Amino acid sequence: MPNITALRTIRLPERPKLIWVEIETEDGLTGLGETFRGAQAVEAVLHEQIAPALLGRPAQNVTAISHELLNPYVGFDSSGAEVRAASAVDIALWDLAGQRSGIPLYVALGGAMREQVPVYNTCAGYDFNTSLGGRRAIVADDRSKGPYDDQIAFMRDAGVLAESLLSEGYSAMKIWPFDDFAQGNAHHISLSDLKTGLEPFRRIRAAVGDRIEIMCELHSLWGTHAATRICNALADYQVLWVEDPIAKMDNLSAVADLRxxxxxxxxxxxxxxxxxxxxxxxxxxxxxxxMLDLTWCGGLSEARKIAALAETHARPLAPHDCTGPVALMAGLHLALHAPTAIFQEVVRASLATWYPQLVDRLPEIRDGVALAPTDPGLGTALLPDVHRTDGAVIRESGTPRHKSRT
Known part of the structure; x- marks a missing residue:
């Protein structure tokens, strides 16, 4: 079995929340992983804690390595830097396993339940959530940066946006017009603010009727009283789901009470x-x-267990991606395999602009569905120019085959 010889991390100045992991093995293969948020902290964990325990080990022992990284003496119940680092490593190891066997990851997981997966568009803009600042707030003088600046679009005329998405084959969309009202008082929303937040949903239904599914994202901003008022009002517009409605979604008794x-x-x-x-x-x-994010939950090793749990509870599954191209590819492989998967999230603004600047292949999307990748492993790799980007922060542990620019 080929051993792991090197671990490399890459951070780019224009995407400061993202970090990529490349793991090299003796047989000349490179596996790719990714995670999002706290990139500098993740980088430190990868090189100072994980790399010393990883180098020289057989790359095929994915389960043993994943179990070790996710079961430290001090446990981590939420996705801290340790878990995000472990997630990136796990994805890279699965990528290596698929490449070595010459099969896509969904085949390595046990094969496909379906040959294509419906996608929904998260209506973000071109740089949504990638800077070091907070979430983008749309103000009166904001101007659209292009045809897919969908966050401005849903705040200005969500009906026109819905028509645009339908014309490209999308059958579902996700928006978040309530976020601004949570600032300062997350435990109450006035009837006036509630009406304003509902306006995009009214416009969508007026423009396209029931031809498109709508999801509402609440970004874990609200207390249970306000969230209940919002959710019950949204039910009148037949939303498919309300996502992360309350702060501290790991407060499961509060979430269950809201439900x-x-x-x-x-x-x-x-x-x-x-x-x-x-x-x-x-x-x-x-x-x-x-919903699960493979770059946050522990990688594919944990994600397939979570998918099995969703199946045993007869719950639909939807992998998350509003972060990076590797998260998208990994989520798609899981969605192809998992019995209860119904959607893969995409951001068409990212697909049309910066994702193709980072990786050599992305999912093929036709008429609102993502087709199964055919290349081995994840089916994507970082473009060579990523390593040569001005200001890139590249760290290496072990003995890499090719010395990268630092």
Whole structure:
């Protein structure tokens, strides 16, 4: 079995929340992983804690390595730097396993339940959530940066946006017009603010009727009283789900209590890590839809367990991506394989602009569905120019085959 010889991390100045991991092995292969948020802290964990334990080990022992990295003496129930680092390593090891066997990852996981996966568009802009500042707030003098500046679009005329998405084959969209109202008082929303937040949903239904599914993202901003008022009002617009409605989504009793009080289906889980937390969430009957992020939850090794839990509880599954191209590819492989998967999230603004500047292949999307990749492993790799980017921060542990620019 080929041993691991090197671990490399790459950070770029224009995407400061993202970090990529490349793992090299004796047989000349390179596996790719990624994670998002706290990139500098993740980098330190990878080189100071994980690399010394990883170098020289057989790369095929994915399960043993993943179990070791996710079961430290001091446990981590949410997706801290340790879990995000472990997630990136796990994805890279699965990428290596698929490449070595000459099969795509969804085949390595046990094969496909489906040959294509419906996608929904998260209506973000071109640089949504990638800078070091907070989330983008749309103000009166904001101007659209292009045809896919969808966050401005849903705040200005969500009906026109829905028509645009339908014309490209999308059958579902996700928006978040309530975020600004949570600032300062997350435990109450006035009837006036509630009406304003509902306006995009009204416009969508007026423009396209029931031809498109709508999801509402609440970004874990609200207390249960305000979230209940929002969710019940959204139910009148037949939203598919309300996502992460309350602060501290790991407060499972509070989430379950909210679910009992609201008529709108709830979605959650992207910020949780490890199969145990998802087991607890499902046992509490807290959500109608399970969302997970493979770069946060522990990688593919944990994600397939979470998918099995969703199946045993008869809950639909939807992998998250509003972060980076590797998260998208990994999520797609899981969605092709997992029995209850119903959607893969995409951001068309990212697909049209900066994702192709980073990786050599992305999912093929036709008429609102992502087709199964055919290349071995993840089916994507960083473009060579990424390593040569001005200001790139590259660190290497072990003995890399080719010395990268630092």
């Amino acid at each position: 009992r009080q609201t008529r709108a289906p709830l979605c959650g889980g992207e910020n949780l890590a490890g199969a145990k937390r998802f087991r607890d969430m499902l046992a509490a009957d807290a959500v109608d839809f399970v």
